[in-house]
Amino acid sequence: MPQLSLHTPVGDITVSEEDGAIVALDWGWGRDQAETPLLLRARAQLNAYFDGELLEFDLPLAPAGTAYRRRVWDALCRIPPGQTRTYGDIARSAGGSPRSVGGANGCNPIPILIPCHRVVAGSGIGGYSGGDGLPTKRYLLALETRALQARARKAPLPGQG
Template identity: 45%
Template sequence: MADNFPLAEYQAACLTPLGWVAVSTSDGAVTRVKILEECPELPGEGGDALAARVCERLEAWLNDGDDWPRLTALAPGGTVFQQRVWKALLAIPPGETRTYGELARELDSSPRAVGGACRRNPIPLLIPCHRVVAANGDGGFAGHTRGRWMDIKRWLLAHE
């Protein structure tokens, strides 16, 4: 979840217990989700219907406890390996976790490579990298192992 994505590129945002969640879409698919501390700059009137609908579903899940919003129209940009990891993340049911090692064995890879792909996930929440934990604890989230991001990961795991 690199921070170098221009905030003005998001088409919709909603306020959640995690902070602001901003959504970007392209060609009818979600391409980016970012958790922010402040409301991002958004385009003027009209907006994007898909981004607005995704925000509504995320807001309902995070604020009201509705079911996790499984969406099929996801188009994360990444390497072939990252795509394989992200597909495996989508197979982890809400409320369950897998370790980096378990996913690595499933993908014939290494835990560190799986962690790297999780860290680069451009669509967190919808591609549930928060469901991947270390064998001896929480692991990391968004490239961090303490602070706000780990609080978010723990909140998400408890919420599910």
């Protein structure tokens, strides 16, 4: 399976491709590196994301999982950048319980691209199993908030653009 690694502010990550779609994003540096057109596109989009220039990814994703987990991951992809939803919100959208949503998040094979970091507990930030855990989750949420604020500052006033 072709994979390509890159350095990011949350550590090294490796993106994997299979049959023309991204199937995994893992923390750490992959042993084998392949610069396929899709993996190069993924690397460019991830670099732009970490530079605060891109908030939504345009990549074909094919996460392996049960039908329920795929429903949860689809719901995660509908959370706008810079916003959060609770585990209960996602459970109401995808079915199941807040706990089962947490389990699906923990099994998300393509974190960041499938934004499980945007799901929080009703009583606080909740958990995160990627990178360094909660510091990584906080970093990703803050990154998106800063990028949105920067865009808002650059936006022309109504009638000026």
